[in-house]
Amino acid sequence: MNRTTPPEPTGAEPADPSPLPSGPTLALTSREGPGHAVVTVEGSIDYHTTPQLLGHLLSAELQQVPLVVLDMSHVAFCDSSALGAFVEVFRRRSEEGLRFALAGLQPEVRRVMELTRLVDVLPLHATVADALAGG
Numbered sequence: 001m002n003r004t005t006p007p008e009p010t011g012a013e014p015a016d017p018s019p020l021p022s023g024p025t026l027a028l029t030s031r032e033g034p035g036h037a038v039v040t041v042e043g044s045i046d047y048h049t050t051p052q053l054l055g056h057l058l059s060a061e062l063q064q065v066p067l068v069v070l071d072m073s074h075v076a077f078c079d080s081s082a083l084g085a086f087v088e089v090f091r092r093r094s095e096e097g098l099r100f101a102l103a104g105l106q107p108e109v110r111r112v113m114e115l116t117r118l119v120d121v122l123p124l125h126a127t128v129a130d131a132l133a134g135g
Contacts, residue, residue: 024048028056036067038128042074045082053082057089057100066098069131073104083116090122099123103131 026049027042039062045053062068070086086102093100101123105113113119125131 026052028053030056030062032065033132035065036069036132037062037065038069038071038132040071040074045075045078045085047079047081050081050085054085054088057085058092063096064098067132068093068098068100069125069128070100070102071104071128072102072106072109073128075109076106078109078112083112083118086118086122101125101131103128 024043024046026045029040031038031040039056041053043049056062057068057070068089090100103125104127105124110119110124113122113124123131
């Protein structure tokens with residue numbers, strides 16, 4: 001499965017109104033492999049874009065995938081709503097016996113994770129390859 005959610009053009013009204021806040025959007029790309037899916041995120045994850053990310057991570061296509069790795073290598077900023085989303089996805093997947101990991105955190109994002117002590121809660125990996133290897 002390869003699934004891409006392109007960002008909407010700025011200032012354009014969507015043809016179908018959605019519950020997502022207006023404003024910036026993320027570029028999300030999913031690729032599935034044996035027993036895993038890697039979701040690559042491009043853009044800032046904040047109040048405006050967190051619902052889009054949650055919708056993608058909690059979609060039916062990813063619900064039964066044993067391991068979902070969120071590739072954060074193209075994310076330079078995330079706020080508290082993003083942190084809450086990471087914890088929510090981790091919690092839901094853990095309850096179902098499924099795994100969730102983050103990989104490729106930029107230094108600023110990693111620092112936020114350290115300050116909030118989420119490094120002790122969420123599986124963080126230097127690269128997607130490390131996350132897939134379980135290292």
